[in-house]
Amino acid sequence: MSGDKKKELAATFSPAEIEAPLYKKWQDAGYFKADANSKKPPFTIVIPPPNVTGSLHIGHALDHTIQDLLIRMKRMKGFEALWLPGMDHAGIATQNVVEKQLATQGKSRHDLGREAFIEKVWQWKAESGGAILDQMKRLGDSVDWDREAFTMDANLSKAVLTIFKQLYDKGLIYRAERIINWCPRCLTALSDIEVEHKDDSGEFVSIKYGDDDVNITVATTRAETMLGDGAVAVNPNDERYKHLVGKKVLLPLVDRMIPIIADELVDPDFGTGAVKVTAAHDPNDFEMGMRHGVELVIIMNEHGVMAGTGTKFDGMDRFDARKAVVDELRKLGRVVAEKRPYVHAVGHCQRCDTTVEPRLSKQWFVKVAPLAKAAGDAVRDGRVKIEPEQMSPRYFEWVDNMHDWCISRQLWWGHRIPVFYGPNDEVVVCGPDETPPAGYTQDPDVLDTWFSSALWPFSTLGWPNQTQDLKKFYPTSVLVTGYDILFFWVARMMIMGLFAMDGKQPFDVIVLHGLVRDQFGKKMSKSRGNTIDPIEFMDKYGSDALRFTLARGANPGTDQALAEDWVAGSRNFATKLWNATRFAMLNGANVDGQLPKSKDLGAIDNWILTRLDQTVASADELFEKFEFAKACELIYHFAWDDLCDWYLELSKSTFNAGGAEAEKSKRVLGEVLDQLLRLMHPVMPFITEQMWCTLTNGQSLMISDWPKSNLSTQDHEAVKLVEQMQEIITEIRRFRNDQGIKSTAKVAAKFTGLNKVGLENYEAAIRYVVKCEAAGDNFTAKTQIGEVLIEFDLTGAVDLVAERARLSKDLQTAQKDRDTAKIKLDNEGFMAKAPMEVVTEIRERLAQTSSDIERITALLEKLPK
CATH class of the missing domain: 3.90.740.10 (Valyl/Leucyl/Isoleucyl-tRNA synthetase, editing domain)
Incomplete structure (x- = not known):
């Protein structure tokens, strides 16, 4: 690891203090940049371009979280990973914004004229457009900002003119009177x-x-x-x-x-x-x-x-x-x-x-039948895979029945249709390097915004020029988008990509996620008042918490609910990890690459290393299969349950004892945190970067290796031993709770039979976790777990009179509830009239109270006389 001196983690986790500096660090270091001349295998995602008028909404946040997760993971796996950002010019929306501004001055676009109005739109874009780009940085998007594209950029405009002429020359663009969707307001x-x-x-x-x-x-x-x-x-x-x-x-x-x-x-x-x-x-x-x-x-x-x-x-x-x-x-x-x-x-x-x-109107259309057939064939023959696969029929339903596409719009902002009319109604279509004959007039309409965005996977890489970017990064690897625009944007990109790139698909995999709904599963809308602003959540809980919550709910092709409490829960998870890492550093956790061999470690250390290995293997496979929710759930439970709740607690007695065994465990803890933070980095980039760099003195997780599992090193015997420890500890905790013993109180206990299950060397660890001292001579209460007997000296630990009174009162209440339930169930008149759900509820109550009576009676019998 680089560096000479380790830093310390702050006492409390504060996202606002670390996020912006870390993003600047990554950007300044050039970690987001992709090299078209690299020998590494390519992995490419082009961002679904948000509208230049837009701001980050919760759907964007989900979409970008998934894309960033994939890109960061592939970078760490050694790919030349390009995530290409950009924006759509959003013809109608942008023109509306600028026209509304003019209206406040008592003017319309016609008062300015076409050229002056378009200049006004460019001015608006420079001053107010693209707010979403800064919000993407807040979320942690590791996009290659040097390649930022805009659908009205010169080269992307050249691509539009080129493909329009190519389609027209092949008879795939025509003008005709057809019924179209018409907005009487936007005209x-x-x-x-x-x-x-x-x-x-x-x-x-x-x-x-x-x-x-x-x-x-x-x-x-x-x-x-x-x-x-x-x-x-x-x-x-x-x-x-x-x-x-x-x-x-x-x-x-x-x-x-x-x-x-x-x-x-x-x-x-x-x-x-x-x-x-x-x-x-x-x-x-x-x-x-x-x-x-x-x-x-x-x-x-x-x-x-x-x-x-x-x-x-x-x-x-x-x-x-x-x-x-x-x-x-x-x-x-x-x-x-x-x-x-x-x-x-x-x-x-x-x-x-x-x-x-x-409305019946003369418009320009794309003849889609042959193009749509090619788009269907690309999925049918396996060149393009749709995830989840069950979405494929919906795709085929659309492309197999696609209507000709109306591509003309009666606007001024956009790519003007490159068609020119002569004095005798002659028609000339001009490519990007051609000029119309003198006296010809250009069609006043512009192209549908979706026409230019349909070229996005290849126009952003330099097409129609044969660039190194295009050679290296096309076809793109994955398209991540919501299933709700599968039919519209995705299908259009497929038909254009296959046409322009000689049958090469625009992307290898289409990953479809669902919509984000409110906590009750209802669609978000302003009228319902249930919309969620991701910026507010990031301000309040941090970007990592929002990202983890969204990824944890991202099952392929399925809508997910979102509530503020869940984001707060993810923030708690982040804080727990922060505190665990801080504890590890304060206790000398060591990341020096000198992990002891398995044979030199005890069961607790081998168990956590095995669980880490299993988690890495399973999470990696799930990420690759786009099962983000399952992967995050797996990581969450390993980090919270296995590492924080079990390993740290079971190891504290070893840390406190010091010596050679403690040094080994410190190296194990360092290794576990090192690998866990690598695994979590794509989902929660900010906090993992801060913790990992502080823990390891390393440069950045972004340029570190992805964790790897090794099935041959897994110690299944250690797993069995620790699972037995967990059973014993859980039973002792249950016993203490039943006896009303405070969790902080120490109790005297005697363990018998640990040697029979191979746990004789771990008695100290178990005692430390359950706060049981070895001293004591009046062992009047006991509990059994398999071959292990634990006897307790409860002298002074329990107020026996008060505890017997409490349990007796609980027993009376349970008996009364049981008797009431039995009376109702034995009453034929009641049973004949009562609804089935009421009868079911009473039967469940009878079963529960009977169980409670049995449990409380057993506790009373265990109390010392």
């Missing part, structure tokens, strides 16, 4: 992931179309859209309507005749079994409309205001029109039935919460 198309479906309370109205000769009743939640109906559809197998298929029916309010068509998409059991077909304002209706040549009637403008219907409803907001249309239909006697409130899932804009409007 742009939205991707599926930018739409949140929430339950809204509306009404379900059944409306009679037509007259006496031809009429049919349809049911809808969006009555206002009937003004744009092009047909009524029924299921071809629905006997109720077969005679109407092919006929025309009068559309009320606009007095237009529309056809009745038959389509398999219609569910005959929903509503009346007949649905209105508004092909320009509903995605399912659009598909039916395309199949049957239904007229596309647009009845709303981009602001969600009724327009072009030729009715009195023009100029009304869509929701006002909904009420007015139903009122008018009611007056005409065409409302057959109404159901309100009718709760159903409705799409809302993720950014502004406005109800999304399906």
